[in-house]
Amino acid sequence: MPKIIAIFAFLATTLFAKSVCANVGVFAGYGHTIELTETESVAMISEEVTIIPGRGRFLFDGTIPGMNRVEYVCQFKLRNLSNEKVSIQVGFPLNSQFFSPPYSNTRETSDLIVEYDFIAQEKGKIYNVEYFPADRSERLKNIFSWTIEFEANEEKDLVVTYSLPISMGLSSTAISNDLSYQKDWYKQLEMSFLELFGYVTETGKSWSGVIEKAEFEVYIKGFEDYLNNRPLSEKVDDEGKNNLMQMFKVWNPLFWRQTTWNDWSKDEQGFLRKTYENYEPETNLEFNYYILSFFPKNIAEANLLLKNLAKNNFQKDDYEDLRDIFREYNGETTGNQRIQEFLKNQKWYQEEKQHKIPDEVIELINQYIDNNELQN
Numbered sequence: 001m002p003k004i005i006a007i008f009a010f011l012a013t014t015l016f017a018k019s020v021c022a023n024v025g026v027f028a029g030y031g032h033t034i035e036l037t038e039t040e041s042v043a044m045i046s047e048e049v050t051i052i053p054g055r056g057r058f059l060f061d062g063t064i065p066g067m068n069r070v071e072y073v074c075q076f077k078l079r080n081l082s083n084e085k086v087s088i089q090v091g092f093p094l095n096s097q098f099f100s101p102p103y104s105n106t107r108e109t110s111d112l113i114v115e116y117d118f119i120a121q122e123k124g125k126i127y128n129v130e131y132f133p134a135d136r137s138e139r140l141k142n143i144f145s146w147t148i149e150f151e152a153n154e155e156k157d158l159v160v161t162y163s164l165p166i167s168m169g170l171s172s173t174a175i176s177n178d179l180s181y182q183k184d185w186y187k188q189l190e191m192s193f194l195e196l197f198g199y200v201t202e203t204g205k206s207w208s209g210v211i212e213k214a215e216f217e218v219y220i221k222g223f224e225d226y227l228n229n230r231p232l233s234e235k236v237d238d239e240g241k242n243n244l245m246q247m248f249k250v251w252n253p254l255f256w257r258q259t260t261w262n263d264w265s266k267d268e269q270g271f272l273r274k275t276y277e278n279y280e281p282e283t284n285l286e287f288n289y290y291i292l293s294f295f296p297k298n299i300a301e302a303n304l305l306l307k308n309l310a311k312n313n314f315q316k317d318d319y320e321d322l323r324d325i326f327r328e329y330n331g332e333t334t335g336n337q338r339i340q341e342f343l344k345n346q347k348w349y350q351e352e353k354q355h356k357i358p359d360e361v362i363e364l365i366n367q368y369i370d371n372n373e374l375q376n
Contacts, residue, residue, distance in 0.1 A: 041086050042150065044207040045077040047214045047279070053166060053197055053223040053287070061235040067165040068223075070197040071117075074160045080150035081208055091132070091145035092118070092160060093203065118144055118162040168195045173256075173290055173347050185312065186342045189325060191248070193232070193291035198260075201281035214279035218287065220257070221270020224354065227255050227289065228297075247293075249308045254295040254355055256348050258288040290348070295329070295357060302361040306368055316372040323365040330356040 050073040060066045080086050094116070109131040112118070120127040127146040148156065171194035174187075181187065204211055231252045232244050245251060260283055264272040296302040309322070317338070324334040328343050331353070343349045 040208045041080060041082045042088055042207060043079050043081055043209050044204060044211050045079050045155070045213075046075075047204065047211055048075040049073070049199060049214075049216045051197070051199060051216070051218045053218075053220070055223075055226050056165070059234040060230060061233050062168075064165075066235070067168055068195060069163050070166050071163045072161065072199070076158045076160070077155060078148070078150075078158060079155045080153055083152045085152060086150045087147060088150070089145060089147050091143040092120075092162070093200070094142045094144070094164070113144070116162050116164060118160075120144070120146055120158065120160045122156050122158050164197070166195050166197050168193070170194070171290065173292070175345050175347060179341065179345050181342045182338045183318070183321065185309075185318070186321075186325075186339070188249075189294045189342075190346070191293045193248075193293060195227075195289045195291070196287060198284060198286035200284045202284060204279075204281040211279040211281070212277070214276045214281075215273070216275075216285065217271045217273045218264075219269075219271050224255075224257070227291070228355070232291075245304070245308070249294050249305050250296050250301045251304060252297065252301055254292045254297045254357065256290045256292060256351075257354050258290065258347060258351070260284065260286040292348075295326070296361055297355065298358060299360050299364060302364050306364065310368075314368075314372075316369055319365055319369045319372060323362055323369070326357045326362060326365070329353065 052071040052073075054069060054071070056066055056068045058066045060068065109129070112131055113129065118129065120129055127148075129144045129146045132143045132145055148158070150156065171192050172190045173192050174190045199216070201214075204214075229252075232248055233240070236244065241251070261274060264274055266272055294305060296305050309318075314322075321336065321339050324336040325339055325342070327334050328336075328339070329348060331350075
């Protein structure tokens with residue numbers, strides 16, 4: 001069995017054997033705002049964070065080398081509130097699975113800096129950072145840390161840049177996996193491949209007072225164009241593709257983006273933006289991209305799906321349910337009572353969609369319904 005298929009199959013088996021909603025896969029970590037660990041005499045006046053997800057260094061094939069990456073550019077204005085010189089220790093936690101023992105214990109800080117492209121700098125100076133497994137309270141783990149010296153009442157502009165692999169794994173669109181539905185095959189529609197990244201804001205609470213202004217922007221256009229054109233695997237032979245299709249049914253499925261923050265503004269360049277005044281960090285930022293394994297984005301993918309499902313002795317009402325689930329995904333109310341419990345248990349139900357299932361796909365399913373009726 002090719003390596004890509006083995007990994008996908010292992011994740012799928014683990015996910016459904018455990019019957020849990022948690023993700024199964026590789027957790028590559030989140031970005032963080034900087035953590036103040038030494039004094040409360042310094043305020044964070046402003047925070048500007050740019051997040052750029054993109055394709056990885058190698059072909060996407062479900063393995064760690066093929067993981068996509070996300071870049072962070074973080075600009076902070078810091079102010080010494082005291083009339084005396086202040087020396088503070090700050091740090092960036094990275095709660096990545098890759099840092100778990102024994103991965104980080106035997107590696108040099110310089111290697112980690114190179115791997116994560118980590119640079120902390122102010123005008124005319126790049127800081128020499130150290131790696132610590134945890135802070136003093138052991139609440140935060142895997143910290144890149146350095147010391148900043150302030151003159152009395154001095155302001156500094158700090159820029160921190162780094163990159164991380166985008167976490168990935170098999171997941172489910174179900175809110176709860178403990179529910180049973182009127183038809184067992186509905187559960188197949190919940191299977192998804194998940195890619196996620198985020199930014200932890202809660203460490204911003206460690207500074208003196210509130211953050212006067214916080215700006216966040218996420219460049220989604222390039223990444224979503226890539227996802228929209230990427231198949232399940234970019235590196236697989238015919239045998240591997242056939243094996244994957246036995247699990248996923250659709251080779252180039254639809255995706256749905258879910259984020260923990262709402263009310264983003266979107267500009268023509270493809271950025272999502274949010275600005276806060278007097279910001280008190282609360283909910284961390286998270287972007288979840290669900291690759292919906294059974295949701296076709298065009299007529300060709302719909303043909304693949306329906307031919308596969310026809311092998312399962314689908315009847316007229318099964319095709320009706322599939323059609324109505326897709327219509328409900330598009331935001332249309334169908335009134336189909338058989339699928340109500342399923343719909344209410346889906347994370348995507350009644351949420352905004354970036355892409356809808358085309359009308360031609362719905363029409364194709366109607367043709368299957370008509371043909372099934374004629375045969376009976």
